[in-house]
Amino acid sequence: MTTNRYGSIAAEIYDIDKPYFALADTAFHLERFQGFDRPILEPACGSGRTMIPFLQAGLDITGFDPSGEMLDRCRDRCAEAGFSPDLSRQGYADFAYDRRFGAILVPVGSFTLIDDFAAAMAVLRRFHAALEPGGVLVLDMQGLAYLASGTQDRRRWTAPGGDLLTCEGVRNVTDWFRQRAETIYRYERWRDHQLVESQIDVMAQRYWGLDEFRMALETAGFEGVSVVGNYDRSRGVRSSDRGWTFEAVKPFLSRAAGEGDRAP
Ligand SMILES: C[S@@+](CC[C@H](N)C(=O)[O-])C[C@H]1O[C@@H](n2cnc3c(N)ncnc32)[C@H](O)[C@@H]1O
Structure with missing residues (x-):
């Protein structure tokens, strides 16, 4: 599995580009978890x-991320908002806790950053093991159609201190056999018309079909899979949806081997 690096310029741009509540997912997930009284990962x-919006809503949420730059920003932003949640530097493939969670939430398509089918299945099993019996997994993702989408991405932002930040992404792999795309992102920082810093981050993603991912969840031991398109519960999923939100439950009587959740 490729580690998708979010370096310091990418992390800075992330917060400028995606302020709290700018995307539809946060309000949708907050509504879903309103009054939820179990710990969330x-x-x-x-x-x-x-x-941070989850903490502000009084929810008990813990997080991990392999990017030191993203985590530093998270710690600072939590502290500014008056919170000090359990944050750790870990990755999907080997995260570990000495407790289980009532829910796992993976917003905004981050699961597609697992660019290999077998690795993704292992992560779904790890999610399953990390949940209490009866716990829920809520996971957003972009659909397979993204594999066919644009191969060039050029954007710019002005940072609060006045620096010009630019990002140019060029897709260099589109692998329909493995449903995998790889894009090379070049980030630059310009100050007084001078290039002062540049970084390259490679982003590798695997995109899933709707029924394929439903079956993947069931294979990993989840039940009761439901899907919402474009954060709109008022209608069914459509082929034109930009994103899907899957929800699935870890049953009390677990089918997954070695789970130890069988009733006595
Ligand atoms: C699109 S951001 C999502 C951040 C946050 N969940 C949100 O809602 O804004 C994707 C995150 O995935 C992290 N990431 C990349 N590879 C990962 C891996 N192997 N395991 C866990 N996280 C990973 C990146 O460091 C980055 O912070």
Whole structure:
């Protein structure tokens, strides 16, 4: 599995580009978890875009992320908001806790950053093991159609201190066999018309079909899979949806081997 690095410029841009509540996912997930009284785990929590509104809503949320830059921003932003949640530097493949969670939330498509089918299945099993019996997994993702989408991405932002930040992404792999795309992002920082810093981050993603992911969840031991398109519960999923939100339950009587959740 490729580690998708979020370096310091990418992390800075992330917070400028995606302020709290700018994307539809946060309000949708807050509504879903309103009054939820069990601990929630957010894998790939990044800089806290989702976590901080959850903490402000009184929810008990823990996060991990492999990017030191994203985690530093998360810690600072949590502290500014008066919170000090359990944050740790871990990845999908080997995260570990000495307790289980009532829910796992993976917003905004971060699961697609697992670019290999077998690795993704292992992570779903790890999510299953990390949940209490009866716990729920809520996971957003972009659909397979993204594999066919644009191969060039050029954007710019002005940082609060006045620096010009630019990002140019060029897709260099589109692998339909493995449903995998790889994009090379070049980030630059310009000050007084001078290039002062540049970084390259490679982003590798695997995209899933709707029924394929439903079956993957069931294979990993989840039940009761439901799907919402474009954060709109008022209608069914559509092929034109930009994103899907899957919800699935870890049953009390677990089918997954070695789970030890069988009733006495
Ligand atoms: C799109 S950001 C999402 C951040 C946050 N969940 C949010 O809602 O804004 C994706 C995050 O995935 C993290 N990431 C990349 N590879 C990962 C891996 N192997 N395991 C866990 N997280 C990973 C990145 O460091 C980044 O912070």
